[in-house]
Amino acid sequence: MRNQPPTARRLGLVACRSCHLLNQRLETAVDCPRCGAPLHSRKPNSIARAWALVLAAAVFYIPANVLPITHTTSLGAVQSDTIMSGVIYFIHSGSWPVALVIFVASVFVPLLKLLILAFLLLSVQRRWQWRPVDRTRLYRLTEVIGRWSMLDIYVVTILVALVHLGALATIEAGPGAVFFAAVVVVTMLAAEAFDPRLIWDNMEKSHERAD
Numbered sequence: 001m002r003n004q005p006p007t008a009r010r011l012g013l014v015a016c017r018s019c020h021l022l023n024q025r026l027e028t029a030v031d032c033p034r035c036g037a038p039l040h041s042r043k044p045n046s047i048a049r050a051w052a053l054v055l056a057a058a059v060f061y062i063p064a065n066v067l068p069i070t071h072t073t074s075l076g077a078v079q080s081d082t083i084m085s086g087v088i089y090f091i092h093s094g095s096w097p098v099a100l101v102i103f104v105a106s107v108f109v110p111l112l113k114l115l116i117l118a119f120l121l122l123s124v125q126r127r128w129q130w131r132p133v134d135r136t137r138l139y140r141l142t143e144v145i146g147r148w149s150m151l152d153i154y155v156v157t158i159l160v161a162l163v164h165l166g167a168l169a170t171i172e173a174g175p176g177a178v179f180f181a182a183v184v185v186v187t188m189l190a191a192e193a194f195d196p197r198l199i200w201d202n203m204e205k206s207h208e209r210a211d
């Protein structure tokens with residue numbers, strides 16, 4: 001890429017990530033003069049931290065889908081449901097829009113987010129020059145859709161609170177719900193750990209990395 005505008009780092013500027021005050025970058029690491037937060041021109045150890053969190057979320061993804069997410073007791077009979085068995089139940093009972101929402105929010109989106117983050121991390125590590133603007137957009141997408149994966153946890157929470165008819169029917173959260181919440185939270189932390197400016201650092205071929 002030719003004719004790129006200079007980056008803040010090349011101009012010797014660094015923004016505070018807490019209060020967004022723009023500072024002149026000094027030789028030694030300093031704290032923000034306004035709010036006292038440490039100043040970094042790039043998130044420290046961004047790639048290593050993001051990879052660790054992505055891998056942890058990928059591991060949690062397995063029990064989240066294999067273990068039951070709800071235990072339903074109805075007239076003495078206990079039924080355990082995983083996310084997928086819940087989806088299949090809604091398809092069979094004719095509520096395919098509900099099945100679709102649960103599938104997209106709980107199975108498809110968390111997996112997609114992990115794949116996008118892994119792809120972005122690989123692209124930065126391998127110094128790919130491919131479409132930096134689109135990769136930045138992909139990153140913003142993972143940030144925006146993160147919270148919607150919590151839909152299933154809300155549904156379980158509401159069901160547990162509502163369906164408490166004593167001996168007749170109760171719904172309890174299963175161990176899968178804990179792992180599912182862990183997948184969502186850890187993936188959000190992974191997206192937060194990744195520094196999208198690294199995508200652009202690789203576009204400046206001649207400019208060596210400073211820190």
Ligand SMILES: [Zn+2]
Pocket residue numbers: 016017018019020021032033034035036037
């Ligand atoms: Zn500050």
